[in-house]
Amino acid sequence: MARGARPLTVAGLGSAALVAALVLGTVIAVFARAEGAGALGPADWAAIRFTLWQAALSSALSVALAIPVARALARRRFLGRGLLITLLGAPFILPVIVAVLGLLMVFGRAGWVNDALGAVGLPSVAIYGVQGVILGHVFFNLPLAVRLILQGWLSVPAERFRLAASLGMGAGAIFRTIEAPMLRAVLPGVALVIFLVCTSSFAVALTLGGGPRATTVELAIYQAFRFDFDLGRAALLAVVQLAVTLAAGALALSVAVPSALGAGLDRVVRRWDRAPGWPDALAIALAAAFLLVPLAALVTRGAPSLLSLPPVVWAAAGRSLAVAVASAALCLVLTLPLAVAIHRTGRRAGRGLEVAGMLGIAASPLVIGTGLFIVTFPFVAPGAIALAVTGLVNAVMAMPFALRALGPAVAEVERDWSRLAQSLGMGGWARLRLVLLPRLRRPLGFAGGLAAALSMGDLGVVTLFADGQSATLPLQLFRLMGAYRMDDAAGAALLLLGLSLALFWLFDRGGRVNA
Amino acid sequence: MRYTVSMLALVGLAAPAIAQDRPVLDVYTYDSFTSEWGPGPAIEAAFEETCDCDLRFTGLGDAAELLSRVQIEGPRTEADVVVGLDTNLMAKAREAGLFTTAELTSPEFDLPLDWTDDTFVPFDWGYFAFVHREGFTPPANFRELAESDASILIQDPRSSTPGLGLLLWVKTAYGDEAPAIWEGLSDNIVTVTQGWSEAYGLFLEGEADMVLSYTTSPAYHLIAEEDSGFAAAPFDEGHYLQIEVAAAVASSDQPRLAQDFLRFLLSDTVQSTLVTTNWMYPAILPGDGLPDGFETLITPDRALTLDPEDVPAMTETALAEWRAALAR
Structure with a gap:
């Protein structure tokens, strides 16, 4: 194959290098500032064990439950389907404490479920404990799993299903010949992403875990910083977290095999096979109930105070929106070339790049934040760069998700269209504009929406840099809670939920114009 | 990256212009102290009326994060005063070696114990x-x-x-x-x-x-x-x-203002503000006592x-x- 100058590939290598520098460089900065190398105690090892097994279980459950839901959504058309898909994504993009409060309004000791059980004389169920951690993680990650697997289903060219229909294949045969190979290619990556999300989340484990049994690595890092001011141990734990990511990443990627379905006519999926409707309806109804009822609880709780929120909350909302949009744009600019580079550099180098793209998810926001702080503090006032740093770090943290959404689509386009593009002598901008971008609208919109919404709800790095003047909406929400103003906080949580969803919907919708 | 640079530029433009002619007193505190609903805004306005300076609060997480931040910044810190550490953090704060003696003229504290420390100034409890x-x-x-x-x-x-x-x-x-x-x-x-x-x-x-x-x-x-x-x-x-304390930073470029501010924290104005914004007892009972309702507390x-x-x-x-x- 003729290889000309490949600006996209070079840009992709650049963005992988930037992520690696940010993630690894900040760990090194923290180590350098630490006095002594730090050592891991028995409590740290207990935290590592707990982190791994709860993440594995949460990830397996989320993926297993997501398959029937994604399948149902992929082959059914009904009124409000688009809206439902957007709403189902909501838990993933919520700030943790908001989502936890929503969950507790439904599943808590004084929640709707226990009220209902009590009304019919049944004993109450306890959410706090390991079951709560898993429930919380499934609540957060089921939507992500559904969306990513759904992308896989939608990426199967319509011609396959038409051919299958004309061959008279039943649902079982279609599953074996078309859907199972697709799942085999998609699931390891999805499971990996969720596993990693669960290893680095800590507020869920802390609030729903019911005590120090449920200490995760991220929590141990936080404690090392905050409680012991032991930078060496914090950095060491961050390295453990990165090592887990690399190991899990290598494992998942070696299991994944590229799908071998061949090229199609680049059209939206239509299905001719007819399976009985009720299992699909049930899967969708159950998922919708599980994911949407806690959101409804948040809406009913927050609605009364939404319009009377103090002006500072609205100002913070505006700031958060600006950061979220900038962060989403940056995330796409970094991820698209990376996805292309992963595909073009061949199997071995491509995997290395893919792992680099995944680093953002394994990186502890606290370590990145502290590292950046140590590096930038001598030169700039932290408050002045609070929003820029938040945008940058959020972009890098959203990259793994964006990469999941973009990667398979890029591979598909490259495989199906690169020969034609080559033969027409298309390269650089023309190829990006005419071949890649039009076919990547859907995953680009999804990835951008995800990045924007994740950034909107983030409360990690900003707390290290914010000086009180540049508070974002999640920070303002926390301040309201800290000032006993729980009703206003519920209103702010609803505002945050609404804005995150609206941002996600706008991006996602933009990606699905004409589709 | 181009985007990062333009974002930086945007943020720079949006930052409020800082008055160059008046000295700036930087006070680090925990976030809820300086939020709209905390004591910060009222204290800032009252102090600026008398000090001919610009009081700049920086709100940082909670008390322990506040201390971590000052420790990371070390002697290069911008902070002139740190407000909001407490008795449980004092030993660590002292060990960090960043604070200097408070020059107060033997104040009569209304605390449940005798206060002898001359670095850390209790302001509520x-x-x-x-x-x-x-x-x-x-x-x-x-x-x-x-x-x-x-x-x-x-x-x-x-x-x-x-x-x-x-x-x-x-x-x-x-x-x-x-x-x-x-x-x-x-x-x-x-x-x-x-x-x-x-x-x-x-x-x-x-x-x-x-x-x-x-x-x-x-x-x-x-x-x-x-x-x-x-x-x-x-x-x-x-x-x-729990007794909350403030301290002057040794490396401060405004040591006089820092001492003035520590004294101001113990004034009637601040002490009565703290009661109904920080919801704690005042370190020195203000002249008009505690607000109605506090008598119902245990x-x-x-x-x-x-x-x-x-x-x-x-x-x-x-x-x-x-x-x-x-x-x-």
Whole structure:
């Protein structure tokens, strides 16, 4: 194959290098500032064990439950389907404490479920404990799993299903010949992403875990910083977290095999096979109930105070929106070339790049934040760069998700269209504009929406840099809670939920114009 | 990256212009102190009326994060004054070696103990306590609580100031019996939250009978919300005392202003502001006393305290016991 100058590939290598520098460089900065190398105690090892097994279980459950839901959504058309898909994504993009409060309004000791059980004389169920951690993680990650697997289903060219229909294949045969190979290619990556999300989340484990049994690595890092001011141990734990990511990443990627379905006519999926409707309806109804009822609880709780929120909350909302949009744009600019580079550099180098793209998810926001702080503090006032740093770090943290959404689509386009593009002598901008971008609208919109919404709800790095003047909406929400103003906080949580969803919907919708 | 650069530029433009002609006093504090609903805005306005300076608050997480931040910044810190450390953090703060003596003319503190430290200036104080709704009959001490089936929400001592307060409360009250108390409490604890806000939020949503907070919490509901439906449970072993302190930073480029500000913190203006914004007792009772409603609060007979210098070692022991008891 003729290889000309490949600006996209070079840009992709650049963005992988930037992520690696940010993630690894900040760990090194923290180590350098630490006095002594730090050592891991028995409590740290207990935290590592707990982190791994709860993440594995949460990830397996989320993926297993997501398959029937994604399948149902992929082959059914009904009124409000688009809206439902957007709403189902909501838990993933919520700030943790908001989502936890929503969950507790439904599943808590004084929640709707226990009220209902009590009304019919049944004993109450306890959410706090390991079951709560898993429930919380499934609540957060089921939507992500559904969306990513759904992308896989939608990426199967319509011609396959038409051919299958004309061959008279039943649902079982279609599953074996078309859907199972697709799942085999998609699931390891999805499971990996969720596993990693669960290893680095800590507020869920802390609030729903019911005590120090449920200490995760991220929590141990936080404690090392905050409680012991032991930078060496914090950095060491961050390295453990990165090592887990690399190991899990290598494992998942070696299991994944590229799908071998061949090229199609680049059209939206239509299905001719007819399976009985009720299992699909049930899967969708159950998922919708599980994911949407806690959101409804948040809406009913927050609605009364939404319009009377103090002006500072609205100002913070505006700031958060600006950061979220900038962060989403940056995330796409970094991820698209990376996805292309992963595909073009061949199997071995491509995997290395893919792992680099995944680093953002394994990186502890606290370590990145502290590292950046140590590096930038001598030169700039932290408050002045609070929003820029938040945008940058959020972009890098959203990259793994964006990469999941973009990667398979890029591979598909490259495989199906690169020969034609080559033969027409298309390269650089023309190829990006005419071949890649039009076919990547859907995953680009999804990835951008995800990045924007994740950034909107983030409360990690900003707390290290914010000086009180540049508070974002999640920070303002926390301040309201800290000032006993729980009703206003519920209103702010609803505002945050609404804005995150609206941002996600706008991006996602933009990606699905004409589709 | 181009985007990063333009974002930086945007943020730079948006930053408020800083008056160059007046000296700037940088005060680091915890976030809720400087938020719209905390004492910060009123204190800033009042101090700037008299100081001919620009008082700039920087709000940073909670008390422990505040200290971590000052430690990371080290002698290069912009801070002239740090407001909002407490008695449990004083030993670590002293060890960091960043603070200098406060030049106060022997103030008459209204604290439950004699104050002798000349670096850290107490500005308000309170007792930790379990808060419950009216109508619930609270246990009279930790033993009764452990034997009852009352449910409680507490905070993690490793991530929360009240959480650490509870840990040391149990330890000072029970000493070697503390592990047994925690084992008894383990089935009363609904969950352990990261910070005060989460625990209090869950309590207000009805997740537990009691939440670890302050004896002054009911005053907020009474005064700000006109809701008399909350009370703090008096425990007969005494209540652990928290005293919040401020200190001047040794490397400050405004040492005079920093000292002025420490004195100002103890003025009637600030002290009466703190009562109804920070919801703590004033370190020096203002001339017009406490606001209506504070007389309804419980006043513990015994203040439990630790010598600040003993806190780090005691915390280490107590934390290991706490973790072992609750990990079962």
